[in-house]
Amino acid sequence: xxxxxxxxxxESLSSGVRLDIFRLLIKKGFDGMVAGEIATSLxxxxxxxxxxxKALTQNRLLTVEQEGRFQRYRANIQLMSDLIAYLSEExxxxxxxxxxxT
Amino acid sequence: xxxxxxxxxxESLSSGVRLDIFRLLIKKGFDGMVAGEIATSLxxxxxxxxxxxKALTQNRLLTVEQEGRFQRYRANIQLMSDLIAYLSEExxxxxxxxxxxT
DNA sequence: TCATTATTTCAATAATTGTTGAATAGTTGT
DNA sequence: ACAACTATTCAACAATTATTGAAATAATGA
Numbered sequence: 001x002x003x004x005x006x007x008x009x010x011e012s013l014s015s016g017v018r019l020d021i022f023r024l025l026i027k028k029g030f031d032g033m034v035a036g037e038i039a040t041s042l043x044x045x046x047x048x049x050x051x052x053x054k055a056l057t058q059n060r061l062l063t064v065e066q067e068g069r070f071q072r073y074r075a076n077i078q079l080m081s082d083l084i085a086y087l088s089e090e091x092x093x094x095x096x097x098x099x100x101x102t
Numbered sequence: 103x104x105x106x107x108x109x110x111x112x113e114s115l116s117s118g119v120r121l122d123i124f125r126l127l128i129k130k131g132f133d134g135m136v137a138g139e140i141a142t143s144l145x146x147x148x149x150x151x152x153x154x155x156k157a158l159t160q161n162r163l164l165t166v167e168q169e170g171r172f173q174r175y176r177a178n179i180q181l182m183s184d185l186i187a188y189l190s191e192e193x194x195x196x197x198x199x200x201x202x203x204t
Numbered sequence: 205t206c207a208t209t210a211t212t213t214c215a216a217t218a219a220t221t222g223t224t225g226a227a228t229a230g231t232t233g234t
Numbered sequence: 235a236c237a238a239c240t241a242t243t244c245a246a247c248a249a250t251t252a253t254t255g256a257a258a259t260a261a262t263g264a
C-alpha cells in the first residue's frame with residue numbers, strides 16, 4: 001500500500017463520527033445500511049452525515065449503491081485488511097516479534 | 103483499545119509529515135533519533151517539526167528522552183501492535199476469513 | 205562566565221475541516 | 235402530474251490544525 005493511501009485512510013478515521021459510522025457498517029457486513037438508518041442510529045443530522053459519508057466513500061472506506069430512493073452504504077473490509085498488512089510491515093520493521101499475535 | 107485512543111492514533115498519522123516521522127523512527131528501532139537528525143533527514147523546519155513531535159508524543163506514538171542538550175525520540179512499537187489488534191477485531195467483525203493473512 | 209548549540213514556546217497568520225439550515229435533485233406511489 | 239420521501243449540494247460560518255520567524259529555555263564546552 002502506498003503511503004498516501006494509508007494517510008487518506010487515517011484521515012478518514014481520525015474523526016470520532018467517521019469511526020463510529022465505519023464501525024457500525026463493519027458490524028452490518030454485506031447488508032450495509034441506507035443513509036437514513038445510519039443517521040437515526042448515530043443521531044447525526046443528515047447534512048453532516050452526508051459530509052462524512054462522502055469523505056469515507058471518496059477515500060474508499062465505504063462503497064455506495066443506489067437502491068430506489070435510498071443510498072446503501074457498505075464498509076470496505078478488504079481495504080481494512082490491506083491497511084492491517086501495511087501496518088504490520090511498518091510496525092514490524094526490524095522487530096517482527098512484536099507483531100506475532102492473536 | 104478504547105475508541106478514543108484509536109481516534110487519537112489515526113489523528114496522529116493523518117498527516118503525511120507525521121507518518122514520515124513515525125515510519126522513520128520505526129526503522130531506527132531502539133536507537134531512535136534526536137530531533138535535529140529527524141529535521142535534517144526529512145527536511146522539516148525545526149519549529150514545525152517540534153509541533154508534530156509534540157502531537158505524536160502526546161498521543162503516545164513516540165517517547166522522548168533527554169540526552170544532554172538533545173531530545174531523543176523513539177517510536178512506540180507496542181502501541182502499533184495494539185492498534186493492529188484493535189483493527190483486526192473491527193475488521194473481522196463477522197468476517198474473520200478476511201483477516202487471516204501473512 | 206560567556207558564546208554556542210539544540211530544541212521548544214510564543215504569536216501571528218494561513219489553510220483546512222466540520223457543522224448547519226435552506227435549497228435542490230432524484231425516486232416512488234397515487 | 236403531483237405530493238411525499240431520501241439524500242445531497244450549496245453557502246455561510248465556526249472551529250481546528252498547520253506553518254513560520256522571533257524569542258525563550260536549557261545544556262555544553264571553552
